[in-house]
Amino acid sequence: xxxxxxxxxxxxxxxxxxxxxxxxxxxxxxxxxxxxxxxxxxxxxxxxxxxxxxxxxxxxxxxxxxxxxxxxxxxxxxxxxxxxxxxxxxxxxxxxxxxxxxxxxxxxxxxxxxxxxxxxxxxxxxxxxxxxxxxxxxxxxxxxxxxxxxxxxxxxxxxxxxxxxxxxxxxxxxxxxxxxxxxxxxxxxxxxxxxxxxxxxxxxxxxxxxxxxxxxxxxxxxxxxxxxxxxxxxxxxxxxxxxxxxxxxxxxxxxxxxxxxxxxxxxxxxxxxxxxxxxxxxxxxxxxxxxxxxxxxxxxxxxxxxxxxxxxxxxxxxxxxxxxxxxxxxxxxxxxxxxxxxxxxxxxxxxxxxxxxxxxxxxxxxxx
Amino acid sequence: xxxxxxxxxxxxxxxxxxxxxxxxxxxxxxxxxxxxxxxxxxxxxxxxxxxxxxxxxxxxxxxxxxxxxxxxxxxxxxxxxxxxxxxxxxxxxxxxxxxxxxxxxxxxxxxxxxxxxxxxxxxxxxxxxxxxxxxxxxxxxxxxxxxxxxxxxxxxxxxxxxxxxxxxxxxxxxxxxxxxxxxxxxxxxxxxxxxxxxxxxxxxxxxxxxxxxxxxxxxxxxxxxxxxxxxxxxxxxxxxxxxxxxxxxxxxxxxxxxxxxxxxxxxxxxxxxxxxxxxxxxxxxxxxxxxxxxxxxxxxxxxxxxxxxxxxxxxxxxxxxxxxxxxxxxxxxxxxxx
Numbered sequence: 146x147x148x149x150x151x152x153x154x155x156x157x158x159x160x161x162x163x164x165x166x167x168x169x170x171x172x173x174x175x176x177x178x179x180x181x182x183x184x185x186x187x188x189x190x191x192x193x194x195x196x197x198x199x200x201x202x203x204x205x206x207x208x209x210x211x212x213x214x215x216x217x218x219x220x221x222x223x224x225x226x227x228x229x230x231x232x233x234x235x236x237x238x239x240x241x242x243x244x245x246x247x248x249x250x251x252x253x254x255x256x257x258x259x260x261x262x263x264x265x266x267x268x269x270x271x272x273x274x275x276x277x278x279x280x281x282x283x284x285x286x287x288x289x290x291x292x293x294x295x296x297x298x299x300x301x302x303x304x305x306x307x308x309x310x311x312x313x314x315x316x317x318x319x320x321x322x323x324x325x326x327x328x329x330x331x332x333x334x335x336x337x338x339x340x341x342x343x344x345x346x347x348x349x350x351x352x353x354x355x356x357x358x359x360x361x362x363x364x365x366x367x368x369x370x371x372x373x374x375x376x377x378x379x380x381x382x383x384x385x386x387x388x389x390x391x392x393x394x395x396x397x398x399x400x401x402x403x404x405x406x407x408x409x410x411x412x413x414x415x416x417x418x419x420x421x422x423x424x425x426x427x428x429x430x431x432x433x434x435x436x437x438x439x440x441x442x443x444x445x446x447x448x449x450x451x452x453x454x455x456x457x458x459x460x461x462x463x464x465x466x467x468x469x470x471x472x473x474x475x476x477x478x479x480x481x482x483x484x485x486x487x488x489x490x491x492x493x494x495x496x497x498x499x500x501x502x503x504x505x506x507x508x509x510x511x512x513x
Numbered sequence: 514x515x516x517x518x519x520x521x522x523x524x525x526x527x528x529x530x531x532x533x534x535x536x537x538x539x540x541x542x543x544x545x546x547x548x549x550x551x552x553x554x555x556x557x558x559x560x561x562x563x564x565x566x567x568x569x570x571x572x573x574x575x576x577x578x579x580x581x582x583x584x585x586x587x588x589x590x591x592x593x594x595x596x597x598x599x600x601x602x603x604x605x606x607x608x609x610x611x612x613x614x615x616x617x618x619x620x621x622x623x624x625x626x627x628x629x630x631x632x633x634x635x636x637x638x639x640x641x642x643x644x645x646x647x648x649x650x651x652x653x654x655x656x657x658x659x660x661x662x663x664x665x666x667x668x669x670x671x672x673x674x675x676x677x678x679x680x681x682x683x684x685x686x687x688x689x690x691x692x693x694x695x696x697x698x699x700x701x702x703x704x705x706x707x708x709x710x711x712x713x714x715x716x717x718x719x720x721x722x723x724x725x726x727x728x729x730x731x732x733x734x735x736x737x738x739x740x741x742x743x744x745x746x747x748x749x750x751x752x753x754x755x756x757x758x759x760x761x762x763x764x765x766x767x768x769x770x771x772x773x774x775x776x777x778x779x780x781x782x783x784x785x786x787x788x789x790x791x792x793x794x795x796x797x798x799x800x801x802x803x804x805x806x807x808x809x810x811x812x813x814x815x816x817x818x819x820x821x822x823x824x825x826x827x828x829x830x831x832x833x834x835x836x837x838x839x840x841x842x843x844x845x846x847x848x849x850x851x
Binding site for chain 2: 269270271274275276281282286289291292293294295296297298299300301303304322323326327329330333484487488489490491494495496
């Protein structure tokens with residue numbers, strides 16, 4: 146019996162050798178890569194608007210940490226092309242499994258930004274309804290959500306729904322065992338899930354070179370039989386095009402797909418981090434020059450898809466979005482302390498009821 | 514009544530759950546055509562098809578993480594961890610997600626899933642095959658932790674666990690898999706989920722046990738009866754939820770209590786039970802609450818395990834120390850004495 150691996154079967158799994166790109170740093174269109182299509186104009190315009198709003202949201206959230214309104218905020222500044230494309234590639238019936246750094250994506254998905262920030266404000270763990278929004282709680286342990294995404298995809302497949310699941314993960318997360326187990330399970334089950342790696346070059350302080358010796362993280366797909374692609378993560382047109390193709394691949398019953406986007410975390414890991422301890426200014430400057438927002442803006446203007454009024458309108462929308470967020474986040478919340486006993490089990494155990502009464506008595510004593 | 518083994522009762526419970534609820538799925542390592550290394554899933558793939566009972570890749574975190582997503586998607590997964598110690602790769606999924614998803618989402622998502630774990634020793638298993646891992650799970654809020662000691666409970670507790678809206682870690686005492694009893698599984702006589710059962714009524718002292726230590730406690734009670742001591746045996750059935758009421762009522766009546774567990778004693782479930790009994794029954798107690806447990810060692814090799822496992826003699830020794838002759842146990846008074 147032959148055990149020789151078909152070279153063609155391997156080639157079909159491998160990503161392009163260079164990241165897929167439609168638009169260069171200056172905003173000029175480059176020769177379109179074979180097999181991929183420029184997304185529709187309306188979608189590109191919507192993406193631009195959400196990137197502007199998303200960046201304004203991100204700046205506002207960072208400001209809210211300084212005012213003590215958020216416990217912490219992990220910025221995704223510089224990753225807006227990934228954040229927005231990851232969501233616009235999905236339909237309403239599709240599921241998203243995000244990480245803690247993907248708040249901008251949830252905003253672009255249409256979630257209430259205050260509910261998105263509940264986790265980081267700290268009045269509960271997850272503020273939105275995962276069932277109604279089809280967005281899983283933002284995951285803080287690394288890579289665990291990728292398995293849940295695979296399970297959800299398998300559930301959709303079994304129920305005969307044509308929904309797809311998008312799992313976000315970072316470069317550091319690809320070192321976790323759950324990432325590898327998820328790729329393996331998804332491939333064996335042919336689950337309709339897209340694994341979207343936002344390679345922003347740092348896992349807190351640890352650079353990619355210390356994270357992985359793979360030629361690119363997208364090459365992690367081939368070992369599991371998962372086809373993969375790599376894409377310029379600061380080129381919205383490319384990310385949206387590649388992710389849309391990946392989603393279509395999954396939706397058509399051909400199983401999972403892995404996409405690695407090369408991007409850069411322009412800010413520190415969180416407001417509590419000091420990035421100057423592990424990376425130099427030159428590097429940050431180089432990446433700021435590759436900012437995805439002006440790149441898309443120049444490209445759209447070049448194609449006549451964006452006017453001054455459009456740009457101004459997006460900017461204004463961002464400002465009012467931030468003002469609304471600011472006002473609502475500056476209102477004090479008074480969480481119901483007794484609620485901590487409510488969602489441990491479907492029905493509280495006798496012991497939890499006792500403890501609830503104990504806390505209630507303590508609170509009453511404080512009031513009187 | 515037919516004679517049934519615990520393994521058969523568990524198999525029947527899975528079979529009946531698969532038949533009654535199309536959302537129920539069984540998966541794990543070797544659970545398909547092989548029927549599991551202990552044959553608990555025997556014939557399920559044949560009778561319900563690979564869509565309902567299937568083998569997965571060999572990765573425990575993957576199995577549990579997949580089950581989380583499938584439960585979020587409306588299914589009721591019943592997954593098998595092949596052995597107690599092989600479940601540890603799944604611990605992050607269990608502690609951070611299985612146990613917490615309801616809480617994290619403010620009750621908007623629940624995870625009706627069961628993680629079956631063959632556990633504990635007494636079967637001559639080599640290392641990493643005999644751990645008593647119940648304390649890890651019982652210490653994790655959000656999980657229910659169940660362990661049957663009888664054939665009938667194996668069936669009904671598993672049915673209850675699968676029907677439960679919360680995630681359940683279902684610990685199956687390996688050494689009882691082949692224990693047989695006459696049981697009519699279709700007629701429920703088992704206590705409700707969450708309630709302990711008094712397996713043997715008695716007046717002089719209460720032995721609190723669960724899972725593999727229940728038969729040991731019953732045997733000890735029989736031996737003690739020959740010496741004129743009337744011991745009550747309480748089988749917890751569910752470690753979480755914990756049935757304070759039944760335990761406390763029994764100890765207040767008997768005035769003496771020994772907790773029997775196979776797991777190592779330090780920071781174990783028995784320690785929790787002893788503390789709870791002491792807190793609630795202090796004025797009814799005629800003697801300190803004692804624990805009989807495994808030693809605080811990694812589970813020993815097969816030829817040495819009999820020295821580790823709490824047996825009837827060790828239980829009876831503890832009962833002897835319950836101050837029936839009205840003298841305090843010198844071991845509680847003399848530093849360094851045996």
